[in-house]
Amino acid sequence: MAPSEGKKLNGATTTTTPTPSPPTQPPKKSPNDFIFGKVIGEGSFSTVYLAKDIHTGKEYAIKVCEKHHIIRERKTVHVKREKDVLNLLTHSSFYAARPGSNFFLKLSSTFQDLERLYFVLTYAKNGELLPYINKVGSFDVECTRFYSGEILVALEHLHRLNIIHRDLKPENILLDENMHILIGDFGSSKILNQGPPSPPSSQTNNTANDTDDDNSSPPPSSNPMQAPRERRRNSFVGTAQYVSPELLSDKTASPASDLWALGCIVYQMISGLPPFRSRSEYIIFQKILKLEYEFPNGFSPLARDLVEKLLVLDPSQRLGAQDLAASPRYDSIRSHPFYKGIDFDTLHKRTPPTIY
Numbered sequence: 001m002a003p004s005e006g007k008k009l010n011g012a013t014t015t016t017t018p019t020p021s022p023p024t025q026p027p028k029k030s031p032n033d034f035i036f037g038k039v040i041g042e043g044s045f046s047t048v049y050l051a052k053d054i055h056t057g058k059e060y061a062i063k064v065c066e067k068h069h070i071i072r073e074r075k076t077v078h079v080k081r082e083k084d085v086l087n088l089l090t091h092s093s094f095y096a097a098r099p100g101s102n103f104f105l106k107l108s109s110t111f112q113d114l115e116r117l118y119f120v121l122t123y124a125k126n127g128e129l130l131p132y133i134n135k136v137g138s139f140d141v142e143c144t145r146f147y148s149g150e151i152l153v154a155l156e157h158l159h160r161l162n163i164i165h166r167d168l169k170p171e172n173i174l175l176d177e178n179m180h181i182l183i184g185d186f187g188s189s190k191i192l193n194q195g196p197p198s199p200p201s202s203q204t205n206n207t208a209n210d211t212d213d214d215n216s217s218p219p220p221s222s223n224p225m226q227a228p229r230e231r232r233r234n235s236f237v238g239t240a241q242y243v244s245p246e247l248l249s250d251k252t253a254s255p256a257s258d259l260w261a262l263g264c265i266v267y268q269m270i271s272g273l274p275p276f277r278s279r280s281e282y283i284i285f286q287k288i289l290k291l292e293y294e295f296p297n298g299f300s301p302l303a304r305d306l307v308e309k310l311l312v313l314d315p316s317q318r319l320g321a322q323d324l325a326a327s328p329r330y331d332s333i334r335s336h337p338f339y340k341g342i343d344f345d346t347l348h349k350r351t352p353p354t355i356y
């Protein structure tokens with residue numbers, strides 16, 4: 001900064017170099033900095049709008065939470081957790097260059113007004129993965145290998161930062177303008193042993209151990225087909241199909257809980273439906289706890305073998321559960337025959353296969 005000319009009382013001039021101010025945060029934004037457009041998503045206690053920054057013209061997805069609703073539903077812990085996780089994923093220099101860091105929504109800013117909190121997030125132009133799986137009824141094997149491969153690389157990144165998503169499902173896997181994945185909705189996530197690990201070392205197999213979280217009811221769904229607000233408050237609020245058995249039996253969750261969800265998602269990509277289904281959520285829980293599911297005829301045998309090795313009741317016995325203690329990658333999943341020929345570390349640079 002140029003030294004400033006100062007004027008002494010006696011008329012002599014002096015030059016002083018102002019002490020550099022500490023690095024400051026950019027000024028807090030406000031709703032007036034944006035033009036709010038259409039609603040692009042609704043969660044249990046948030047509404048997501050497409051918005052345009054009036055200064056830059058850039059488009060964002062702004063997640064708006066009503067403060068009184070957060071307080072009444074006792075969700076302040078979840079909201080604070082979501083902000084902390086999004087900040088970790090957006091700013092963490094830890095492994096910033098790693099391929100997996102591309103596969104997450106980024107947090108541009110947060111601000112609040114009298115009634116609401118605002119998360120200014122990446123706008124995922126191609127929406128949720130779910131309609132693509134439903135629309136085609138089932139991905140072909142090539143699409144399943146590509147997209148479940150991107151999810152695996154994303155989970156390697158997330159778990160290396162000691163974060164568990166805990167609500168991974170096709171609704172929370174979004175797609176950017178180039179059809180690469182952007183994982184969002186960290187309101188149900190858990191930061192293990194406080195934040196990203198120190199530089200690479202042999203990591204113990206983390207499990208969530210803080211007690212400030214209510215694990216008993218599975219996480220809120222971001223499913224816009226959700227029941228109207230008044231019923232939401234009383235009924236079970238999560239989408240049950242992807243919840244791991246350990247989360248249901250109220251034991252501690254671990255990164256392997258996200259591997260269970262990956263198994264459910266691979267099954268759904270191939271067959272068009274999740275493995276544990278029922279009109280009743282209670283029945284879904286029973287089926288999960290009893291591992292009661294089956295494969296439709298014609299299910300790819302290699303995909304079946306992978307799913308059978310992920311949908312294991314004991315989290316520690318799931319394929320990959322032991323990998324991150326000794327490696328930054330889920331090597332035993334990467335080396336499964338289903339992924340033969342996939343180069344996981346360049347997926348984010350590849351043109352995704354066309355979903356027909």
Ligand SMILES: O=C(O)C[C@H](Cc1nc2cc(Cl)cc(Cl)c2[nH]1)c1ccc(Cl)cc1
Pocket residue numbers: 067068070071075076077079080083110111112117118119
């Ligand atoms: O400006 C910041 O970053 C800090 C605030 C802190 C904060 N204010 C809150 C008010 C309520 Cl009612 C609930 C939560 Cl969790 C609250 N968290 C804040 C604002 C917006 C968002 Cl999205 C998150 C946190």
